Amino acid sequence: MVTHTEDAGAHVRAVFEDAEYWRTKRLEPVLFQLIRKGKVGLYDLIRAAGEESLAPALQDPNDQASMEESVEVLELNLGRYISGIEIAAQVARDSYYIDEQRKDAGIYDPELKIAHREFPSGSGEKEQLAAVEKIVEEYYLVLQAYLNALVLRRFISRDKLREMVEAPVPPKFENGAKIVALAWTDAAFKEKLLENAKDAIRQLGIATYRSPKVVALENTEKVHNVIVCTLCSCYPYAILGNPPWWYKDDTYKQAIVENPRKTLKQMFDFSVPDDVEVRVFDSTSDVRYFVLPRKPRGEFSNGELWKLVTPESLIGVGEPRSKVVSL
Amino acid sequence: MNRFRENDRVRVKIENPGSPNKRTPSYVRGRVGIITACYGEVVDREFDHDHRVSWGPLYTAAFESFEGNPRSRIFVDIHESWLELLEIEAREAKNSFRAFKGIGPFTRKDDELDSHEQMPHRLDVLLDMGSSV
Numbered sequence: 001m002v003t004h005t006e007d008a009g010a011h012v013r014a015v016f017e018d019a020e021y022w023r024t025k026r027l028e029p030v031l032f033q034l035i036r037k038g039k040v041g042l043y044d045l046i047r048a049a050g051e052e053s054l055a056p057a058l059q060d061p062n063d064q065a066s067m068e069e070s071v072e073v074l075e076l077n078l079g080r081y082i083s084g085i086e087i088a089a090q091v092a093r094d095s096y097y098i099d100e101q102r103k104d105a106g107i108y109d110p111e112l113k114i115a116h117r118e119f120p121s122g123s124g125e126k127e128q129l130a131a132v133e134k135i136v137e138e139y140y141l142v143l144q145a146y147l148n149a150l151v152l153r154r155f156i157s158r159d160k161l162r163e164m165v166e167a168p169v170p171p172k173f174e175n176g177a178k179i180v181a182l183a184w185t186d187a188a189f190k191e192k193l194l195e196n197a198k199d200a201i202r203q204l205g206i207a208t209y210r211s212p213k214v215v216a217l218e219n220t221e222k223v224h225n226v227i228v229c230t231l232c233s234c235y236p237y238a239i240l241g242n243p244p245w246w247y248k249d250d251t252y253k254q255a256i257v258e259n260p261r262k263t264l265k266q267m268f269d270f271s272v273p274d275d276v277e278v279r280v281f282d283s284t285s286d287v288r289y290f291v292l293p294r295k296p297r298g299e300f301s302n303g304e305l306w307k308l309v310t311p312e313s314l315i316g317v318g319e320p321r322s323k324v325v326s327l
Numbered sequence: 328m329n330r331f332r333e334n335d336r337v338r339v340k341i342e343n344p345g346s347p348n349k350r351t352p353s354y355v356r357g358r359v360g361i362i363t364a365c366y367g368e369v370v371d372r373e374f375d376h377d378h379r380v381s382w383g384p385l386y387t388a389a390f391e392s393f394e395g396n397p398r399s400r401i402f403v404d405i406h407e408s409w410l411e412l413l414e415i416e417a418r419e420a421k422n423s424f425r426a427f428k429g430i431g432p433f434t435r436k437d438d439e440l441d442s443h444e445q446m447p448h449r450l451d452v453l454l455d456m457g458s459s460v
Contacts, residue, residue, distance in 0.1 A: 212369045230352050259394045278399035284350050285385055285404040286369040
């Protein structure tokens with residue numbers, strides 16, 4: 001059975017939507033604001049574009065690669081685009097204001113709205129993939145010039161920016177797996193986690209910045225929790241890293257709200273028994289949710305428990321693995 | 328100060344002009360839900376996207392699901408200015424119902440987080456209440 005998670009065409013569309021989101025909401029509004037305020041000039045961008053880029057080069061698509069491999073490269077390149085935007089925002093953050101950024105993105109005023117591109121449609125999956133590769137490449141050019149311009153205008157030194165760009169992105173899915181595994185074995189930690197997840201996680205030495213409120217949703221015999229963000233893609237990024245691509249895909253968002261049980265079955269081949277309540281949590285504001293799945297039956301050593309946890313089980317669209325696999 | 332408490336029945340406004348916050352999904356606008364968590368005002372200056380300024384107290388409200396199965400519900404985080412209290416007397420009725428069932432009042436403070444799992448099934452509470460009052 002091909003579940004939704006293996007649908008390469010939908011994955012390409014999700015990457016496109018994500019790139020659009022980051023361009024229209026997180027990059028261009030800030031950049032336009034900096035230009036309006038005279039903090040960065042268009043000429044800076046043009047000059048900066050001619051210099052050697054500080055942002056890492058994108059990985060070249062390989063013509064011989066399979067669709068799945070190509071989508072993986074595309075996803076990787078999208079990741080570089082996103083982390084570059086985040087770094088730029090961090091560097092320039094004292095020079096723009098978020099309230100105005102929302103205005104600048106045209107969220108309140110259609111006249112100021114930044115137009116979205118249409119998804120390249122009407123062709124086959126391969127052509128769509130190639131078109132989205134090109135779009136990400138174009139968007140990345142602007143990001144590269146923007147980062148260089150921030151150095152030109154002395155927002156930050158070249159070396160410091162290089163350091164930021166080259167630093168590995170720390171939050172990873174393994175954080176979540178380890179939090180869950182600890183909750184399975186340590187009752188006191190679990191209690192703390194359910195009471196105030198942010199504090200409990202912080203005490204493990206995991207950074208929780210940019211997660212205003214964090215809530216762990218415990219699955220039990222009677223309750224199964226699922227998370228979604230229908231308005232964008234809210235997720236405890238800071239703690240768990242990036243969600244799987246389909247989490248950001250409109251197909252998932254819409255279907256899980258309209259018909260949770262059927263969606264879990266059709267998209268993820270996951271059945272929830274009739275006597276178990278399904279609770280879908282839509283993180284529409286400042287609460288970041290993740291699911292605390294039930295511990296699989298069987299004997300496992302404490303050291304290998306975390307390997308049972310899957311990204312799907314943290315979102316509630318699957319169970320943890322029933323046996324340890326090498327990762 | 329939070330206007331609503333857990334277990335309050337609220338209706339989500341269809342429109343909320345004047346509020347800078349548009350983050351109330353269309354599928355709950357005009358619908359009736361039950362407050363299941365009160366977070367108070369959320370302001371986080373580290374957060375570089377939303378909520379460097381307060382949008383007013385935040386709540387989680389539970390709604391019946393669209394699949395028509397009483398054993399599935401959808402929980403949505405909504406700010407106070409989007410909500411109207413549906414039944415003022417429901418508060419008192421629920422308190423007496425709680426005493427009757429021995430559930431006891433909730434002692435949780437608004438700014439403390441709790442597991443949703445530990446809370447009773449809100450819709451069930453109301454349905455039961457209807458039959459026992």
